[in-house]
Amino acid sequence: MALTFLHMFRKRETIQYPEEKVVLHPRWRGRIVLTRDPDMGERCVGCYLCAAACPVDCISLQATEDEHGRRYPEFFRINFSRCIFCGYCEEACPTYAIQLIPDFEMAEYNRQNLVYEKEDLLIDGQGKYPGYNYYKVAGLAIGVKGKGEGDNEDPPIDIHSLLP
């Protein structure tokens, strides 16, 4: 009995949600977003790794290319009614495009509304990993940089040169 009364003076674990918000850490695994690189280009290159890594197969996309050959998803769909927020997609993403953010407030009355398309997922920011631009380090020339102009790249080889 005494113990029970003692608890009354303890710090409350319960918070008055929604008036009071939960403190979520930056690496908390919540709603999934697609981010942009520092040049505001879409980071997602449609490599399908997130979809392959997803244990519940709730990601589906189709890659396509713009006139420079830059890959981006034609559509990108996450069925959040299936998502288990495991974060494997983020782990698999080679371009830091897909990120789980500290937001869980996505309840819906209608399950169909939990199907998010690219318009719903894409944000105008870099998310947790600022500064990374995949195409600056990838070998491809797709309008972001020319051949051999990337980070840690030599200029293209002149195949007619006989110099050692």
Place this chain on the structure above:
Amino acid sequence: MAVIYIDHRAYEVKAGKNLLETCLTLGFNLPYFCWHPAMGSVGACRQCAIKLFKDKDDTQGRLMMSCMESVKDNMYLSINDPVAKSFRSQVIEWLMTNHPHDCAVCDEGGSCHLQDMTVMTGHTYRRFQYPKRTYKNQYLGPFINHEMNRCIQCYRCVRFYKDYAGGTDLDAFAAHDHIYFGRAADGVLENEFSGNLAEVCPTGVFTDKSLKEHYTRKWDMTMAPSICQHCSLGCNIIAGERYGELRQITNRFNGEVNGYFICDKGRFGYEFVNSINRIQQPIIRTKIPEAVDKNSLYDYLKTVLSNRTVIGIGSPRASLESNFALMQLVGKGNFYQGVSETDAQLMRTILHTLNAGHVHIPSLKETEIADAILVLGEDLTNAAPLLALTVRQAVHRKPLENAQQISVPPWHDTARREFAQEEKGPLFIAYPTKTKLEALAANCQYLSPDEIARLGFAIANRLDNTAPAPQGVDEDTLQIAQHIANTLKQAERPLIICGTSLRNEAILKAAANIACALGTEDKKASLFYVMEECNSMGLAMMEVPSLKQATEALKKKEANTVIILENDLYRRDAKSAIDDFLEQCEELIVLDHLHHETSNRATVLIPVGTFAEAEGTLVNNEGRAQCFFQVFAPKNENFRESWRWLDEFRQFKQGISPEDLQAPGDLMMEMAASMPQFKGAEEVAPSADFRISGQKIPREPHRYSGRTAMLANIQVSEPKPPEDHDSALSYTMEGYRGIPPAPLIPFFWAPGWNSAQSVNKYQEEVGGPIRGGDTGKRLFPETPAIENAFLNTIPPAYKASPGEWLVVPLQHIFGSEELSIYTHGVAERAPHPYIAISQQDANDLNTREYQLMQVTIGTLNYELPVMIKKELPHGVVGIPYHVSGLIGIAWPAKGILKPVMT
């Protein structure tokens, strides 16, 4: 047999092979790049290092490249030796110093040999800090994409393209670590087998450009074993689908047919499946609106079919099942081949020869080991591309027979090429124009079709003087005939190739005579036929009359309703004849997947599934029955197999109402029962209730993604996956994960081997047949020969008649075939219509190259630009076969030429 010891365990293996293929056959995972089972070893990549010990007591050992070492008895080697292991991982690490960081945007990713080998050796982290080497890319045409940064300099591409396929426009440039693989300048890769670069290249330097347009990873595709529909050879392919669209065709190894390679027409010619020209809905032209649903179609057809006599027109590009279902519907007496009388007669001649049993019909694989080849009236590169590839191997292989004497093992590619130098095996070609194989040929004769036949008869006569001899052959030709006859006689495995392309029956008979004359009691000569369509043989084997008789039947008012199965008749006979035929039809029911001229005339048009949406059996040119399976269940439920529709119509005819329709029984069983010539075709693939450990074979790899999201935009609750009641394959990723029997292999994958190289794991021995036997069943058993009966229909010597030219159809790999032309890359490579004229005729007509020429063939008039082909015989002109606008010609054709005045 030899005994070798790998890591202290004894294995009994075949002697004479190299250690790498032996280790792979034994199931070891030994990484490699430059070696290829079809192309042998060069020892360039240093990846397959193993430790080889002097004897049992040697502990030191030495590093050896396993691909360069022959298996000998009592060999002691180690794959897991720490030194060998670290050597292999260092080689990978060093190859990866310049490999770009772009797997995510690389089309090879997920089926990449380099990825597999990197993982296999354990290299994970790039320690090399310095900048990466980069290259500029080239434009290589509509089929192949070039991304040179990814190259690991294994030389496989040029070894395949130049040495194996005989291409001239891809090469290695520059020196030391600047080696560059590409063309001298940007441009289209001209070789007909360039698509194989995508599979041969262990990384993503050369990738499939048509896949890039709708990119899908290998693990995301629903795949099924299939058969190429674009020529008569019946190459085995794997077709992959995603989101209801056919995405990619890759090679499916069949040791007896196509081996490791397919041609570009087969690889890229699949876009017709996704074409907007597909027939989407049943159409009844007498109704308003025309497009109807299934039920109104049923109601309409029930009345039509139960009251009338119907005749059926089969198709050489439809499956056996569909043709048989049509035959069942209309009755055998009312079923006709959907080909001209000429074509039907050609096929009858071929069947006569095959059934007589004088000759051996080789498989495509067997043509690769022929040691003397005679080609009569066929342009192999264009009419049967893969045959050109095997003939090329045969010609290069012949001089290597002596290489064994200086103990060069058969897998040692460089040494063998060095040994053979420019020597070639004998290849003789007789064709009206130059062909691509000419560079390999010992002798080429440019003759008119009749003269080719006469040359053939002369050769047969020289081989056996009881064979009929043509009269009035000039001395030169006789000498050549004698020379060819001598060469063929000396050869151990002579091969005669002929076909239907020139529409000349005498050529087929001449070839049969040669083969007869060559064959001995115990060894029959090989005779290989090239035909037009993927099921030409199957349709001909049904032994029914041709379109001509169908027209007669209509004219006699025996019937007024016609069902045409997957066939554009305007491609089969003269336009006037087809017009005449179609005008007799009161009701014309056409089943096909694409709109064309014939379907435009239909009163009832019914959409059907293409090879990707249907299941069926085809008989290729050697009489091999092979099965193709449905790749995916189409969204449009009107895309059903022709045989499914036709079987329902048969039930209507029997008075069964649409509500009580039953699923068709096993059509192949019924077919084999009613037509004994097809016996065996029903056993080509395991039946629909075949299970392994109680499970079906999944069409989807185990890492198939997006299952719960791909249709979520339509309905968040996932629908039940479609069920396949017709085959042992399932449309899901659940099922038996091991190695299924060869006809049911939907894709090649083994743990650690994601790329196409995983086929090693499916073979009995590397490069050998698939475990449990290759796909397909030969329908012509080897019968003992009845006594030699030479065919005697020698045409008179060809004389050019003034004012009239003999028009020969010139085959083109891109453009001559009906379906592949829907791929825009194929259309881009197709020739524009032209008329090929010899220099002499051009002078006589007072015309120059590119000048327009008015060509009148029967009732048809064309204005075609002149192309001078010097070698054409006098009085013979050629037009490209079936390229855009040039259909509706009855072959063989005569034409009148008149220069267009400008």
